[in-house]
Amino acid sequence: MAKKVLNIKVDLHTHLLPGVDDGAKNREEALAMLRGMTDAGIQHLYLTPHIRSSHFPNTPASLLPVFEGFQQAVAQAGIDVRLDLCAEYYMDAAFQTAIQAETPLLCFPGNYLLVEISMHQEPLFLFETLFDIQNRGYKLILAHPERYPFYWKKMEIYHKLRHAGCLLQVNLFSFIGYYGKEVKATVELLHKNRLIDLIATDIHHVNQVELLSDGAIWKLLDTIEVKNNQFL
Numbered sequence: 001m002a003k004k005v006l007n008i009k010v011d012l013h014t015h016l017l018p019g020v021d022d023g024a025k026n027r028e029e030a031l032a033m034l035r036g037m038t039d040a041g042i043q044h045l046y047l048t049p050h051i052r053s054s055h056f057p058n059t060p061a062s063l064l065p066v067f068e069g070f071q072q073a074v075a076q077a078g079i080d081v082r083l084d085l086c087a088e089y090y091m092d093a094a095f096q097t098a099i100q101a102e103t104p105l106l107c108f109p110g111n112y113l114l115v116e117i118s119m120h121q122e123p124l125f126l127f128e129t130l131f132d133i134q135n136r137g138y139k140l141i142l143a144h145p146e147r148y149p150f151y152w153k154k155m156e157i158y159h160k161l162r163h164a165g166c167l168l169q170v171n172l173f174s175f176i177g178y179y180g181k182e183v184k185a186t187v188e189l190l191h192k193n194r195l196i197d198l199i200a201t202d203i204h205h206v207n208q209v210e211l212l213s214d215g216a217i218w219k220l221l222d223t224i225e226v227k228n229n230q231f232l
């Protein structure tokens with residue numbers, strides 16, 4: 001019987017670049033994660049380390065040499081996969097300053113930026129900020145919208161975000177309750193309301209690789225259409 005693989009070929013959100021955030025701790029862990037993901041059918045990964053001034057003060061210049069070294073290690077290990085360096089930007093004051101100063105940022109093709117907001121506090125001027133960023137020529141992907149407790153059950157916010165031009169990227173493991181029942185209920189509601197644009201793993205640890213073989217994930221991915229493969 002042919003091996004069953006994910007119908008999503010590109011993962012747009014991974015914390016696989018070793019030693020730069022709360023993801024893979026070292027090259028060995030990162031390579032083990034990468035093997036598991038390619039075995040599941042993922043052919044192309046965007047490495048998206050956190051850029052957050054208070055916890056992970058990464059910059060494109062600090063990340064690039066780590067990325068190049070990791071790419072060499074992947075080639076030496078004989079893993080056939082395409083890797084690109086991108087980032088997950090935390091929308092803090094430093095990010096807004098970088099936007100206003102027109103500092104070069106790590107973008108996906110099409111000038112898309114992956115952004116996250118605080119999980120504890122609703123941002124005061126979210127739509128104004130989104131509008132400002134887009135006015136500067138960027139397009140936005142909001143990471144794990146189902147994980148912000150202040151938006152749970154408020155489908156009107158998600159509609160408004162998409163209407164404002166923001167793509168909604170949910171986490172694959174939210175569907176199997178990895179982050180708790182409220183997050184699962186919210187992602188199911190987003191799915192029901194056809195508000196999901198992209199699905200990503202947001203993988204941080206090697207022990208999450210085995211979740212890719214969860215039967216519920218297979219079933220789900222047969223029922224949902226996303227735009228991931230346009231980023232291949």
Ligand SMILES: [Fe+2]
Nearest residue numbers: 013088143202
């Ligand atoms: Fe993330």
